[in-house]
Amino acid sequence: MTEDLKLSFKGIWSHRLRSFLTMLGIIVGVAAVIAVVSTISGTNEQIKNNLIGDGTNTVTIQVYQNGWAMDFSYGSVPEGIPEFDESILEEIRKVDHVVNASLIHRRDYVDLYYLNNELSGSMVYGIDANYLETAGYQIISGRGFSENELNGQKKIVLIDETIKESAFDGVDPLGKTLEIQGEPFVVIGIVDKKSEFEPVIKNVQDYYTYMGDTRGAVYIPDHMWPLVFRYDEPKTLIVKATSTDDMAGVGKKSEDILNQYLHVPEGTENAPKYQSNNLAQAASELQQLSSSTNILLIGIASISLLVGGIGVMNIMLVSVTERTREIGIKKALGARKSRIRRQFLMEAVILSGIGGILGVVAGIILAKIISVVAMIPTAINVPSIIIAVVFSMVIGIIFGMVPSIKASNLNPIDALGYE
Amino acid sequence: MPLLELKKVNKSYDNEGFSVPVLFDIDLEVEEGEYLVIMGPSGSGKSTLMNIIGCLDVPSSGEYYLDGEAISGKNENQLADLRNSTIGFVFQTFQLLPKETAQANVALPLLYAGVPKAERMERAKEALEKMGMGDRLDFYPNQLSGGQKQRVAIARAMVNHPKILLADEPTGALDTTSGFQIMELFTELNKEGITIIMITHEPEIADFGNRKILIRDGRIIEGATEETISEHRRLR
Ligand SMILES: Nc1ncnc2c1ncn2[C@@H]1O[C@H](COP(=O)(O)OP(=O)(O)O)[C@@H](O)[C@H]1O
């Protein structure tokens, strides 16, 4: 066997140029596939990261009804949703891949005033001690809430950059008073996203921003929520997952934990339920999308490798004709049919295998060039590399079959007489 | 019992649907240790007969016994093994593999016999040394003269210790001097006990054998005596 392997390599090496030309079809096919797969998975990765928050990895779990996140600005609060406290966070943190969790209240489209500046449609958060850390925010000026302030009655507020820009218009907002629902709150700090990474979209707010919505947000201690809004509003859970890939799973598990505590009557249609936000869903949809593109690509790969395989067969047939005399000699000296067949088959497999490997190398180089020249991110996809090499070897077996059988069936007398 | 025995062997080739007969009712016995020379005009069927004897081809009808065994019932693999173990071939055109060294060429039959690599190389070296080619082990065929190539071919034929050496015009492509040198080697081998069957055109070469038969139009000429042979010689 190793003897045959050596012979095959020797055969390939002694016809270097022809061997290379034989491989060319496979090299080009595999290289194209690797480059395209790398580009697509790179792009997918970027979209995914952008959409659901690279590094932040936060999932928002809030009350949904009829497929919509419930808005408590108007209408009643549904029955059966308990007021969650710190103990539920303990439970959530025990879930695998959960880094941190936070319970908040949130209102969209609240009108804020600073002196006579009206800021309509802002977001107001009632936050706990974990929120900023969990959602990937930091204080960039002023200070955050102390333990006492979080549990106390002080009307203090943190604002983000958008509020600072649009409401305060160049004035230092620290120490100024902001009116929320008619209640005066003193600004003590300014928050911003942590700038470890710069994707386009890092979280829900960014997503809205991206969609053309430039609303700002302010943060008050959650303890103060009933003062400004309603005391019985259900809370929203924010969970930070270990990695982007864990977000969907973490979201699902957290939903389940929260929903256990709901006292919704059995069989109630359209009962309110905790549900993780659409961004995680969007991520899994994207993943599905990318796996369906992969199936498409495997199709393209098959076709291009098929063409490469026909090339291998074609040149192997020429090679058999050229080596008719060699085959005749070997048969006269006692080589069995199976040995001749094996030699040519092995050559075909080695040829296409080497072609596959060279194709992978060429494809990786191509992907790098694409990412540099076209500024498209590329990610080398290991399974696609393995599939490409194995597939090209299978192609070698399939398309080496005909030439090797032809070789082994040669009549030694005719073969010896062949000049 | 003769080493090989042909009984009423016929051979015809299919040529575009027509059966072209080449050999007719060949009866032939060769004893162990004989040195048989087959003569006859070009196209008379000598090589065809030789191919049948060498198990490269099978008769269309008739029987062939080699070393007491009937060849007719054997399959392709058995024939290949038989060629490997029992028969050594020497051809007019040497039939060496051009991309292999002399030693690798000679070692080839041992590969098919399943001999391990080191032993193959050692035995190939010995066989070449015996043919006076011990200093040309790593030479490629195109670096060798015609006579040297034929020595390599003989070494290859002999390396697996066959019973029969089949030579189809072994001196046909050689100059007279090299041709005679090859014949001396054949005589030497025959003295050591190997059975030789050789085709030749050349009467001087034919004289090295110890029995001669004449083939004409696919038939062995019955009672081919020294006269008919010399007539054949005169006709050339
Ligand atoms: N494979 C073949 N197919 C058809 N005819 C053949 C084949 N081999 C040999 N012949 C014919 O058989 C006859 C004998 O050929 P051959 O045995 O080579 O003669 P010799 O060796 O005596 O010169 C020739 O007429 C030749 O054309």
Ligand SMILES: [Mg+2]
């Ligand atoms: Mg002939």
